Amino acid sequence: MAATVKYDEVEAGQEIPAVEYQVRRVDLVRYAGASGDFNPIHWNERYAKAVGLPDVIAHGMYTMAQGGRFVTDWAGDPGAVVEYGVRFSSMVVVPDDDNGATIRISGVVEEKREDKRVVVALTAKSGDSRVLSKARAVVQLA
Amino acid sequence: MPLNRDFVGRTYESSAPYEVSRVKISEFATAIGDSNPIYHDRQAAVAAGHPDVVAPPTFPIVFSLLGTGDALGDPDLGLNFAMVVHGEQRFEYERPIHAGDELVCTSTIAEIRSVGRNEFLTLRSDVSTTSGELVCRTYNVIVERGGAA
Numbered sequence A: 001m002a003a004t005v006k007y008d009e010v011e012a013g014q015e016i017p018a019v020e021y022q023v024r025r026v027d028l029v030r031y032a033g034a035s036g037d038f039n040p041i042h043w044n045e046r047y048a049k050a051v052g053l054p055d056v057i058a059h060g061m062y063t064m065a066q067g068g069r070f071v072t073d074w075a076g077d078p079g080a081v082v083e084y085g086v087r088f089s090s091m092v093v094v095p096d097d098d099n100g101a102t103i104r105i106s107g108v109v110e111e112k113r114e115d116k117r118v119v120v121a122l123t124a125k126s127g128d129s130r131v132l133s134k135a136r137a138v139v140q141l142a
Numbered sequence B: 001m002p003l004n005r006d007f008v009g010r011t012y013e014s015s016a017p018y019e020v021s022r023v024k025i026s027e028f029a030t031a032i033g034d035s036n037p038i039y040h041d042r043q044a045a046v047a048a049g050h051p052d053v054v055a056p057p058t059f060p061i062v063f064s065l066l067g068t069g070d071a072l073g074d075p076d077l078g079l080n081f082a083m084v085v086h087g088e089q090r091f092e093y094e095r096p097i098h099a100g101d102e103l104v105c106t107s108t109i110a111e112i113r114s115v116g117r118n119e120f121l122t123l124r125s126d127v128s129t130t131s132g133e134l135v136c137r138t139y140n141v142i143v144e145r146g147g148a149a
Helices: A025-035 A045-050 A060-075 B022-031 B042-047 B066-072
Strands: A015-023 A081-088 A101-112 A117-126 A129-140 B011-013 B084-093 B102-115 B118-129 B134-144
Touching: A015 A025, A015 A060, A025 A060, A025 B022, A060 A081, A060 A101, A060 A117, A060 A129, A060 B084, B011 B066, B066 B102
Parallel strands: none
Antiparallel strands: A015 A101, A081 A129, A081 B084, A101 A117, A117 A129, B011 B102, B084 B134, B102 B118, B118 B134
């Protein structure tokens, strides 16, 4: 359980290139089933609009999971993540078409800490909206 | 309606251990679109130094709040579920969760506060093995829109 990224080869301020993740209605249905979160705002347009939302929105945890994927793909091992937190700052609206919505995630090594740990700050956007804020992962590097 | 502050400090235990299975980890990883073999293939996970397939970082959301449903649904708390959105989420890991773990959760209503028109409730869950080893802590902030108005 070791990261493939070496602490000594990482600099504070280093950018991690953006990755785009597509989210369609079927992905939300699948996530609802796997996570157990069947809140109808994530799959039922009629219900979502009735409670004042523009359309079906993605689970915040689905977006957070994409951020987790971004970090673990960079670090090389899921076990390298020692802390991960986000604030859900805006909704990811998922229209009922073949493309759905796009979540674009990028990162920067914000800080190098003791014990070969780094803080990675994430930026997650859907369209022009920042959908996560204060998104930080602490990663144990090699 | 403001949430009942008497609930701050109350603690809830999961009713039965949650058994982490390879199938569930793989299902969850597939649902988040992640094909990393460490989530799907025991041999790949062992080759990476893990005892078995490990769970993605956000996996504890599947079970960490199972013990709190009755508390959040308690009419005395005054939470209107139709107005609830997820505000913040944080995980602190002692080690990766892997298939074969049997986990229990102790969840505490850590804080209730008003921010503008909204009510913020923070739930902290300590996730441990049935033999008492702390595996992770989760912090979940739910927001009741308009609750403080």
